[in-house]
Amino acid sequence: MIGFGLRLTLRGGREAAVRLVVTAAAVALGVGLILVTLAGINGVDAQNARYAWLNSGVTDATSPTAEPSPDPLWGMLGADIHDGARITRVDVAATGPRSPVPPGIPRLPGPGQYYASPALGALLDSVPAAELGARYPGRRVGTIGAAALPSPDSMIIIVGRTAEELARTPGAAKITSIATRSPGDCTGCRFGLNADVLGLILAVTSAALLFPMLIFIGTATRLSAARREQRFAAMRLVGATPRQVSVVSAVESTVAAAAGTVAGFGLFLLLRIPLADVPFTGEPFAPGDLSLTPVDVLLVAVGVPLAAAVAARIALRRVRISPLGVSRRITPRPPRAYRLIPLVLGVGELAYFVGRRPDTTNGQILAYISGILLMMAGLLIAGPWLTMAGSRIMARRARRPVTLIAARRLADDPRAGFRAVSGLVLALFVTSTAVGVMTTMIAERGVPDAGPAARGTLMVDLSRGEAERGAPEASGAPVPDRVLAGLRSAPGVRGVTVIHTNPLGTMVPVGRWHMEAGLVACEQFAGMPGFGRCAPGAVAASVPPHFGAFDTSASSAWSRTVWPAAAISAERLRDLPAQGVLVRTDGSRQAIERTRTALAAAFPDPRWPPTTVAEAGADAENARILAGFQQLAGVVTVVSLCIAGCSLAVSVVAGLNDRKRAFSLLRLAGVELGTLRRVVVLESTVPLLIAAVVAAGSGFLAARLFLEAQLQYALRPPGAGYYVMVGAGLAVSLGVIASTLPLLRRVTGPETARNE
Structure with a gap:
């Protein structure tokens, strides 16, 4: 059956080829996103490790197994600024020949000498000494190597002093060994990143993008679903067992998932270097930071095709019920109001923690992330009921045949109507939540607009x-x-x-x-x-x-x-x-x-x-981190809307293909092509607008509850850019729907009714 499944997949005609390509593209995007997330987490850890030496002298930052040097090093951390850019200054003085040496330099600088990072060295060479260089008397004796630089753009200077000078300087400390522990594990460290929080943000971002991605995969799998279901039902009628049909279906899904996984790895390798320049942590990554471990590769290479196969199998689950189940088309039971329960529970969980913020970081993560994810799942579960409610209102107010036909079709199968826009629902929810949180945090914590x-x-x-x-x-x-x-x-x-x-x-x-x-x-x-x-x-x-x-x-x-x-x-x-x-x-x-x-x-x-x-008056470090988060929110928004647009296009095309016989019979009965086009537009637009309003409102509600519970901030309204972005996304979605209408003439000709 595996060989037979491969023939159906690779030689099943144009429809099979299109379905294979679209599904593989969806999987490739999903794999690329997962790999970027895993590489980002590894990049944060790598960048954090290069921050460690700047915390030398802090007890928590020094490994307990490190052997202290008999000749301590006097060291003092300082800072400087040039044109708004932060410069880290480290003053050092040896007390003997065996004083510890920071990474990135071959030896300690003597009095009147200093080492500069490449970025700072280029700046020193490009501006007059009176504007910067004169602050560091002496001469440059070398360049700090990459091992001591958290980022290629880091501006660090190591200045040599005498031991007598630093011994009399407030803030200087004796250092017996260079710190090597990650600042994420150090409570007293001044330099470094909260790797757990940043990793959590990347993981949640990936999860937020994977929800629409799995919907896209399921939608792509449903291309020509009616024809395939009829084919599989026919196989059951001639004696194929449910297991054999499942194998044939799984082969097609596995081939598409495997091809998409390979393409996803290629996409990651293509984007790895450009993505390293995104200053998510406030500074760009080194190119080698965005790397993958063997466990990461194995996890993605096995897990994603498996998840894609499961999503595809669920999309064709009716074939296993009965070989006649495809032929006996009946109106499915309407969704019930209990579908609203998960959404209400998600809102209730976030509202409960307003004024009751958990004391521990892990408790806060569990409280807020689970609430937001529950709201995302609740939107998907409640979507068909909301679509049905909207279609029934539209049917009661219908004054024209087009409106009545579209409303009745939506009311008969609201699940299918909502499925087309479900990706957009999550995209708008994620976008609204991210924009609401970031707009408020930047307003509260960003750099003030000084005069x-x-x-x-x-x-x-x-x-x-x-x-x-x-x-x-x-x-x-x-x-x-x-x-x-x-x-x-x-x-x-x-x-x-x-x-x-x-x-x-x-x-x-x-x-x-x-x-x-x-x-x-x-x-x-x-x-x-x-x-x-x-x-x-x-x-x-x-x-x-x-x-x-x-x-x-x-x-x-x-x-x-x-x-x-x-x-x-x-x-x-x-x-x-x-x-x-x-x-x-x-x-x-x-x-x-x-x-x-x-x-x-x-x-x-x-x-x-x-x-x-x-x-x-400004927290420059906090402003840099917020700017990185804002860029990440922009990436999430753009990618989510692109995925949602692709999912919408595939869903509309799949719906037209599955209903082409019904539309062909309507045309033979005298219904004009323009009427059918307006029906298709209404069927797609009504769920789209309902979903947009509910998703955006839910996103802002989630952002408000999170801000009030965690930060005691009041939600700030987003700027005009948000509304322009959402309006542009809806306009593109409507354009996608309009672009599929010419297909209606081709698939609803008289020959369709005759051949079907």
Whole structure:
């Protein structure tokens, strides 16, 4: 029977060939998505492993079996910024010839030497030294190798210092061995990715895409289902056993699945390098990161064809019931309202955890992911009942034969009507959920839309270093006049203001809070028009101690603020310790970076580099991760809609092929071709629109419940891009339906009724 099944599959005519190609294409897309997901999880692990050395000195990051070096290494982690890009700075100093050496470099740099990553080295070579290179005195002695770079675009510098210098520097620590444990397993690590969360996101994304993919496979398998069912029923009538019919059916499905699996591996290899450039984790992957393990390959090579064969077998399950079951066509029982129960349970589960968020990460994953997946399954189960309800409403309001025929056909078999758009239902649900969550998270956590004053003004927070030394802030010193004069004379600088510590204990309102104010001289503050002004006649004013620590999206209101006067003389204010410095520039990149370099030289502290007020008020790391999630959401949306469009096209064509005899008889009875076309359009459009409304609403409901339960955020409405995208998807779907209408003339001619 296997040989007979192969002949039917490979020599079964054009219909068999089309069905084989479409099913193989569906499987290829599914395999490609699974391989990309598995490779992405492996890529996150590989990238995380290269973050490990940056956590050296953290107890949890060091392997317990690592042998400590007899000559400790002094090390200190710092940071820098250039044109919004983050630079990781590592200061090191050897205490002996056997001090541990970080990966990626052959030896430790000596005082006045440094190693730079390729991306940072290219930047150092392309910009003037006054804008970046002068911050790292000495000379470059080499390039950091890939073993120490989480990403090809990582900008890292390893600066050599003397042991005496670092021993006196706050934040420096002795390191006896280089950390090798993954930051995902380390509670105190500053650098690295939460691999479990990212892997979960990739897995859920894959599951969200595989649902429509399996629907596509099942739809493709049903191409010319009526003809095949008749063929298999005829085989039963001439003596074939159910097992033999199952073997013939399984052979066709297995051949298509095997071909699709091979094509899927080829698709993955083709897309692996371009996909590595997608900064899902905030930085792109190295090309070798997106790799597969032998277990991954075996799992996909065996599991996907098996799942495709099962999906195909379910699509033809009626043949096993009775050899006459295909001929005895009767109206199936209408769907019952109990189909709504899974959808209601999914909503109820998510609603239950609002205000009852589980304490553990695993508990949260189980609670929210299971609820969302239950809603996805509920939409598929409830879809036929919703289609039937819509068709009955349409039938009661029908005033024309076309509407009545379409409504009756949908009411007779709502499962078939919904099957055509089921892929689109899941696509819109996934899209709406992803867009709702990402829009809200970016609004709450993204980079604020700071004004020009915040973007063009640099600040140095001098109180952080003093606080970490354990000294009171008043123990600092005033900023030397020569430093202020040098800053004011720099090209592009428009004003310099020193924020002094406040011995008066006055408070200033900052958003919803009141904080101890800093003091500024009104003469200096007049050069900072974007940050408010002093009261008329005031010598000094009370201002926020660190403008950049607050929401810079409110910076437009600063220019209208009149800060309260401070009861202190100009002479006493001048002698007070400085807790911060504000430097307003003309906003050009050159002026900002030159001023940043000058401030770094005047106030050297690698841990707290000079930043613009906008940069200080934004979580750059979080913004990069959110940008990666937003890109992933876009990929999910586009792929889901493409799969749904393909599924819709195949389903409409399959429906026309299966009903061509009925349509041919209607034409012979005098029904015009235009009437039949309008019937087909209505049959496809009504479930499509019902599904779009229900799926989009369910997606936003799931997003709202998740945000309220997990993050205590209120759902933010999506931008115009979402509505344009959904409208374009529906327009394309309608275009797909319209593109199948010319087929109706060809398959409903008189010869069809005669030959059938």
